[in-house]
Amino acid sequence: MPDQPLITPLPTAPDAGTELPVLGGPARERCDAARNRRRILSAAEALVARDGAVAVSMDQIAAAAGVGKGTLFRRFGDRAGLLRALLSDREGAFQEALIRGPAPLGPGAPPEERLLAFGPAYLHELQDYAELLSEVEASTVPGELMTGGPYALYRTHLTLLLRAANPRLDAEYHADALLTPLSAQLVLHQRDARGMDLERLAAGWQAQARGLLAI
Amino acid sequence: MPDQPLITPLPTAPDAGTELPVLGGPARERCDAARNRRRILSAAEALVARDGAVAVSMDQIAAAAGVGKGTLFRRFGDRAGLLRALLSDREGAFQEALIRGPAPLGPGAPPEERLLAFGPAYLHELQDYAELLSEVEASTVPGELMTGGPYALYRTHLTLLLRAANPRLDAEYHADALLTPLSAQLVLHQRDARGMDLERLAAGWQAQARGLLAI
């Protein structure tokens, strides 16, 4: 299982990873590089767990990992990339469940049911790592957030489901419109500052989706 | 007409402004301070018009205005506050139209119609200053964006309309859910990177709202 499943690697950081001993691919990773990557990730994980993602700086991570700062940026592109790498396992599992998992989230159920299952499932996953993902959202350059990374997959997924469930809709638009209320920053604010619990958010999201199916 | 209508001033920057010659209020603004504020705003406006909001730094604005950097931050709190001040006239006009303007955006029309008028009107306004507002969104600390500033008014407005139009809804949730797809960052991405024109965005938003009225 790759370290960063389904996340397109940065052009500057191929990160082919996964120490396959055979089949020297187009660009194998040198073993000292792999060792440093592990060091960086485990140092970052420990610091984030202790102090929270907001309070951890790239210098701190570099120092804790015993590498230079340049190595962090060569490996992960920018701060958002490093934080995203910390999430990749969990995000990968969710993406896997979307594509190959059991119904109604995975294939097998009718598109209406799969659509209605998405929001609550995503919100449930989000509870664990909302703070980290919120930090990723904040430190990603605006346009890039929607373009690459996991959002592109979710957008495609929702577009296909919407198109199948109600062909009269502008599926592309509504995929965005259903995805933005799931933003980690918003959900965190709703949960912590306004006291809206998970069930309420999930029910609201489903109502939003059901409305689209009704027209 | 105040400089920053309906925008609650920062605690560190009272900005009572508006050179009222009479009625010495609780905290009159000294006239050199007012002169500097005008200098800063016009310098900022010129630089933003020339180079774009992203490319303009606080140091540049301070230098162009002929004041120290500390003055900028004393006056406007942070970068987002300064950029928001550049928008305040236009935002104020739109808020005015919401509250006291002609129907269907203003009062007089039934809530369903006022709701459906909001999205397209806001998107239309946004076209002019989307880049600036996107920069404000990006440089505002996450929680604060929804709490203060114009968003609070829009959220309240939508909440009231939704509650009146369909009492079965969780009006507070759906106010957020209808507001997030109007984020300047998203709209800019949809318009420029994905080639979705204004009519399409407006129609999509209305469909989203109409769905809520239907259930």
Added chain:
DNA sequence: TTGTGAAGTGGACCGCAGTCCGCTTGTGTC
């Protein structure tokens, strides 16, 4: 074992937003 080129490294460096505090200046009082 040794040579070689590319992949990898790390810390000095840059421009940035935001803070701090000693100094200046305007204003109301006597």
Added chain:
DNA sequence: GACACAAGCGGACTGCGGTCCACTTCACAA
């Protein structure tokens, strides 16, 4: 007009994310 004091000022300073490039280390071939 002189004074006192608070309001205002500004630039040096901090820590940050991110870049750069001279240097080191690895992997492979002869």
